[in-house]
Amino acid sequence: MITYIVRRLFQLVIVLIGVTIITFLIMFAIPGDPARQLAGKNATPERIAAIRLQLGLNRSLPVQYVKFVGRLAHGDLGESYQLQKPVLQMIWENAPNTIQLALAAVLIELLGIPLGIYSALRQYTFWDTTLTTAALIIWGIPVFVLGLFMQWFFGLKLNLLPLIGAGDNVLWIIPANWNSFASLILPAVTLGLIEVAYISYMQRASMLEVIRSDYIRTARAKGLSERKVVTKHAFKNAVIPVMTIAGIDLGALMGGAILTETVFARPGIGLMIYQAIGARDLPVVAGGVLFATLVYVFANLFVDLGYAWVDPRIRLEG
Amino acid sequence: MGERLLTVDGLSTHFFTYAGVVKAVNGVSFTLDRKETLGIVGESGSGKTVAALSLMRLIPDPPGKIVEGSLMLGDRDLRKLSDEEIRQVRGNDIAMIFQDPMTSLNPVLKIGNQIAEAIILHQDKGKGEAWKMAAELLDRVGIPDAEKRVNQYPFEFSGGMRQRAMIAMAISCNPDILIADEPTTALDVTIQAQIIDVIEEMQQAYESGVILITHDLGVVAEIADKVMVMYGGRTVEYGGIDEIFYNPHHPYTWGLLGSLPRLDQTEKTRLTPIKGQPPDLIALPSGCPFVGRCLYERPTCRNQWPALEIVGPEHGVNCWIPEDERREVRASLPHFQEYAK
Numbered sequence: 001m002i003t004y005i006v007r008r009l010f011q012l013v014i015v016l017i018g019v020t021i022i023t024f025l026i027m028f029a030i031p032g033d034p035a036r037q038l039a040g041k042n043a044t045p046e047r048i049a050a051i052r053l054q055l056g057l058n059r060s061l062p063v064q065y066v067k068f069v070g071r072l073a074h075g076d077l078g079e080s081y082q083l084q085k086p087v088l089q090m091i092w093e094n095a096p097n098t099i100q101l102a103l104a105a106v107l108i109e110l111l112g113i114p115l116g117i118y119s120a121l122r123q124y125t126f127w128d129t130t131l132t133t134a135a136l137i138i139w140g141i142p143v144f145v146l147g148l149f150m151q152w153f154f155g156l157k158l159n160l161l162p163l164i165g166a167g168d169n170v171l172w173i174i175p176a177n178w179n180s181f182a183s184l185i186l187p188a189v190t191l192g193l194i195e196v197a198y199i200s201y202m203q204r205a206s207m208l209e210v211i212r213s214d215y216i217r218t219a220r221a222k223g224l225s226e227r228k229v230v231t232k233h234a235f236k237n238a239v240i241p242v243m244t245i246a247g248i249d250l251g252a253l254m255g256g257a258i259l260t261e262t263v264f265a266r267p268g269i270g271l272m273i274y275q276a277i278g279a280r281d282l283p284v285v286a287g288g289v290l291f292a293t294l295v296y297v298f299a300n301l302f303v304d305l306g307y308a309w310v311d312p313r314i315r316l317e318g
Numbered sequence: 319m320g321e322r323l324l325t326v327d328g329l330s331t332h333f334f335t336y337a338g339v340v341k342a343v344n345g346v347s348f349t350l351d352r353k354e355t356l357g358i359v360g361e362s363g364s365g366k367t368v369a370a371l372s373l374m375r376l377i378p379d380p381p382g383k384i385v386e387g388s389l390m391l392g393d394r395d396l397r398k399l400s401d402e403e404i405r406q407v408r409g410n411d412i413a414m415i416f417q418d419p420m421t422s423l424n425p426v427l428k429i430g431n432q433i434a435e436a437i438i439l440h441q442d443k444g445k446g447e448a449w450k451m452a453a454e455l456l457d458r459v460g461i462p463d464a465e466k467r468v469n470q471y472p473f474e475f476s477g478g479m480r481q482r483a484m485i486a487m488a489i490s491c492n493p494d495i496l497i498a499d500e501p502t503t504a505l506d507v508t509i510q511a512q513i514i515d516v517i518e519e520m521q522q523a524y525e526s527g528v529i530l531i532t533h534d535l536g537v538v539a540e541i542a543d544k545v546m547v548m549y550g551g552r553t554v555e556y557g558g559i560d561e562i563f564y565n566p567h568h569p570y571t572w573g574l575l576g577s578l579p580r581l582d583q584t585e586k587t588r589l590t591p592i593k594g595q596p597p598d599l600i601a602l603p604s605g606c607p608f609v610g611r612c613l614y615e616r617p618t619c620r621n622q623w624p625a626l627e628i629v630g631p632e633h634g635v636n637c638w639i640p641e642d643e644r645r646e647v648r649a650s651l652p653h654f655q656e657y658a659k
Binding site for chain 2 (some may be wrong): 236
């Protein structure tokens, strides 16, 4: 088990190198010059050249990359061109809101498991059809459309919840007061609802497959009650494939967080990256993407560990 | 023979699907005594498994339903039991060994757990004692190192070992009736013989009645006391083992026996198949389901199901061909000629 974790951490290093290279290349490939952007509309060519020199943008791409990685090795992500603040500090300030949003969305997402199982056990009944249809419709709505709808309905129409922003946190990620919690609800539900739909749909399919399998028939032939058959024999087997999907889906959650934070003007890593891309603020984009990657890879690692915990075939054959 | 365990009379199980009513089992009757082995033979789709699952009321409903017949376990009518009562019967009075040991065990639960849960459920034993009994059972069915093996998962067992574990699970509550649904089909030939031996041994030890479902006539010849031949959801012939092998009366039974490879044939001789395809269970003829493949069929065969004709002690057949004509035809078949002499 420990060798497995160590091996995964080595893989993480390779992933990070790949991610930084790709982020660098993309930022240089898209049109626009950070120096020109910083200097303003009426800047003289000399001023632009000076900024370029100051930021090291006059060097070749590989040199810039090596310098970036060299600093990274010392825990230095550089400074924002725009705000002249250390990127690490910006991430530190913005991460709690995003992690809070993602965790809240994951908690909501987990509702999909009981919903999917309920649906599967009552296949083709009224509730199954209703849940499945609703799941397919919600799954098909882009996250920003759902976000705008939520704002309009719960914020403007019903005037129940704040439209935008985020509140103070205690212990890094726990909402400090009701207002802070209220401002989390709409973005979390927006982000979580689409995942609930996806997870419940997958859970239903997986449960239907398991409940028809030979070993479930064996369990029934022993005289076990239907409740015991489902909880002891079917549940674990049916959850394994959904866990895999949920792990892969964390990537979608990070992407969704960027859109959700933008729609709800909610400070966080997503909004930070979004604004940095607009300003060609390369160190912030690279730092933000790096952070998102770290979260994604670690989350996947935890999912895989959970997977091994549930399934003895993975645990013992590892 | 011993006490009568099971009397099945006129069992019909149908599946109500969108495509139509699948008549998987139609009016099947048989009995089973203690220590007796009944072989049910027939090709895939002849209704063998559905008949067996009907006994345990394990037919998925919907779409399946037992539409007719009585299933008497001693003096209890299995069809009339409540869900709770039939669960008491499953695993306790009637236990079943399934065809594919690779998929019939739960992959994420330890073997010991899967055996012990039946013991805990039916025998009012504690967890520790049940696990101890599970290890003893594994040892009994010939799994070496049983103490260690109970703590392993199915994927750590080979196919033959898994089937042994399935047998251990089935006999764990000392059932009166053991149903083995093609227990050897998914295994290699050498393992097949061992598994059949284990089933026979367990039957002796626990004095159970065994229903062996198979399409392997060799296995039937080895351990069955009597045989029921099924085709298209109906019993076409039943009788004692010697009657079926040496005095068969139904053209389908002739075909089955004729299709067996023989020791006196040279390697180059081709096997003799029964020509044609099994019938569509949704559109069965109202008469004998074997029409279309039967070489001796006559006009009445298609429209009317023949009455049961008793042709010997405990030997019955459903066929329109008159008895003397049957004997004549059979005598002309190559693989029966040596018996005729």
